[in-house]
Amino acid sequence: MDLRQIDCLVHEHVMQECRHRHVREHTERTDSGYHIYPRCVDCGVNVVEAVVPKYSSDMEAAMKVWHALRARGVYLDVQTYADFYAVVARHESGPMVKLAYDEATSLPQAICGVALLVNGVEVPKS
Numbered sequence: 445m446d447l448r449q450i451d452c453l454v455h456e457h458v459m460q461e462c463r464h465r466h467v468r469e470h471t472e473r474t475d476s477g478y479h480i481y482p483r484c485v486d487c488g489v490n491v492v493e494a495v496v497p498k499y500s501s502d503m504e505a506a507m508k509v510w511h512a513l514r515a516r517g518v519y520l521d522v523q524t525y526a527d528f529y530a531v532v533a534r535h536e537s538g539p540m541v542k543l544a545y546d547e548a549t550s551l552p553q554a555i556c557g558v559a560l561l562v563n564g565v566e567v568p569k570s
């Protein structure tokens with residue numbers, strides 16, 4: 445699966461951001477005239493300017509995923525190896541139950557893989 449597809453899955457299922465499914469043309473009156481753009485009816489965002497962060501390839505964006513999971517009581521442990529990263533998701537309280545495990549050659553990708561698994565989404569390995 446393409447990394448940008450993974451980013452979109454993370455955006456929807458983990459970050460629970462709007463996917464802008466209901467788009468209408470919106471006209472806005474500004475000082476310089478009329479500004480017409482496709483706007484999401486649900487969240488009001490200009491869908492041309494809306495960009496899904498590169499969660500699976502950018503560490504700064506992946507940290508947002510990490511923090512979002514932590515805010516829900518899901519904690520990530522990272523193991524570093526010579527040629528891949530392994531990420532385990534667990535709950536802090538209760539018995540040490542492993543929620544999910546994933547590994548990838550890049551840390552952001554491993555974080556996204558495990559975050560999706562926690563949310564019941566399996567990314568096919570290509």
Ligand SMILES: [Zn+2]
Pocket residue numbers: 462463464465484485486487488489
């Ligand atoms: Zn939207």
